[in-house]
Amino acid sequence: MLIAGVVTEYNPLHNGHLYQLDQIRHTLSPDLIIATMSGDFVQRGEPSLVSKWDRVCMALRAGVDLVIELPYIFAVGKADIFAGGAVSVLDQIGVSHLVFGSEAGRIAPFTKTLHLIESKQLEYRRELMDALKQGISYPNAHAAAYHHLAAMSQTADLVDLTQPNNILGYQYIRAIWNRGSHIEPITIQRKESGHNDSFFTENSPIASASSIRDHLLTNKEWDEAADKIPSFTRSLLKTVKEHQDFANWETFFPFLKFRLLSSTPDQLAEIYEAEEGIEHRLLACIGRAQNFHDFISAVKTKRYTWSRLQRLCVHVLTSTGKSEARGQAASGEASYLRLLGMNRKGQKYLAMKRKELQIPLISKIRQHRLPALDLDVKAATLYDYLSGRSADQTAETSHPPVRYDEEKGQFLDANQ
Known part of the structure; x- marks a missing residue:
């Protein structure tokens, strides 16, 4: 079978993502498209705009057949950790081709660069x-x-390894090479918008996820973003907004400030990715910071990038310690496959593939106790509480995978 894999955040899913999926279907005609998707906190060290369950719904509506969670320890990691974990998940689930967007648009420069380094x-x-x-x-x-x-x-x-998508693409190819995997990498040229663009290109239907998030979080008119996202994304975002604010660091900041102010330097030094005495700088800046942006601006130096500091703040927020995280992250190896969503085609594939899997396929969390999975649950529970979704851990541990009937175009309840 030709199975295309993608590494996603869909934060939120926009027209550029639809373009990538259309290109995959057009150029590969895959039997299946499988996504590994970040949970409620993403690679740049931010809470996702809406929950992973909402973003799974976007993915299934867009034509993804199967969605597997990228564990927290990889999802909130620097590029090599993120890519290594993602490739591990896709390799374990049986992906034959990994498709990613890049500024380069061709595989040859990536393989030449890998061989050189x-x-x-x-x-x-x-x-x-x-x-x-x-x-x-x-x-x-x-x-x-x-x-x-x-x-x-x-x-x-x-x-060109100064470009963000090229950097991730290089790490995907390096991870495939390190694993000795038979996955074939394929890249699609990133279209029109840059990865971190903070503006909309006039008369273009494609914008970066960063610019869309900035637009939505500053309460600008929806109409300005309407042609940048598909109708199902727009409908879902509006439904979420009716009940709660979009999750972001500014709304999470008071809890982060409390966590920092109630910690000693020694306690913070044990947080994953706290290195070189950064804990002292965090404590020196947090007392006078009135918001998250000003706090990170005060802490940031040439050595500490904005994304690195945000990831560290996520780990502070979730109390993720070095002792529980370092080994898992360094292994680059997923120890389970957490099923988040599927359509009927994806369900048939899992029924066929399940007996061949070398690691557990998890749809019911309560039946499993794994250190990395415990981190996922802790992060998701905290996210739900701070974003106003739920204060009950059972909301995460009892949540079934999302099921979608692609022929009828409707979501199914857990008993169907």
């Missing part, structure tokens, strides 16, 4: 450490080390 590991690591000693961030140090290798080798057709 892997063949020059000593030089790369030396340049990387030299760059880090200058006090710059890891992503910029990585880019500097890579550019040094590229200049020295004079290899043509390398990928």
Whole structure:
């Protein structure tokens, strides 16, 4: 079977995502499309605009056949951790082709870049450490080390690793190579909008998820974003908005401030990704910060990127310690497959595939106790509470996978 896999956040699902799925169907004609999707906190270290269950509904409406959760420990991780976990999930569930968007739009530059870096590991690591000693961030140090290798080798057709989607794409291909996986990577040129664009391009139906979130969170008119998102996304977002505010760091900030102010430096030093004494800087800045944006602006330096600090804040919020997270993250290996949603085609595939799986396929959380899964539940429960969805942990542990009848175009209840 030809099974296409995508790594998604759908925060929210927009026309660019529909374009990617249409291109997958047009170029590959896959038997199935499987997505591994971040839970309620995403890779840049932010709470998702709406819950993972709402975003699963978007994915199924858009034509994804099966949605598997990307565990928290990978979903809220730097690019290599995120990509390694995602590839592990897709490999375990049987994906044959991994499709991702990129600024490059071709696979050859990625494979050439991988071969260059892997063949020059000593030089790369030396340049990387030299760059880090200058006090710059890891992503910029990585880019500097890579550019040094590229200049020295004079290899043509390398990928530009200053572009965000190219960076993730490179890490996907590196993860496939590290695993010795038979997954075939395919990239689709990112269309029109940049990954972090904060503005809408005039007369274009495609905008970045960042610009759409910024637009919705600043309470601007819906009509301005209407042509950037499909009608089912718009309908779902409006339904959520009728009952609660969209989740974001500003609404979560009071609880983060409480967590920081009630912690000692030693306690914060044990939080996952708290390194190099950053806990002292957090405590020095939090007392006078009136909102999340001002807080991160005060903490940020050349060495600590905005995304890195946001991810650290998520771990503070969820009390995720180094002892419970480091080993799981470093392994790059998913220990279970959490089923979030499926259509009838996806359900048939699971019935066929289930006996071949090497790790548990989880649809009912209460039947399983796994350290990484416990982190997922803790993060989801906290998200539900802070976003106004629920204060009851059973809301997460008893939630069934979303089921969708693609032929009738309707969602099914748990008993159908």
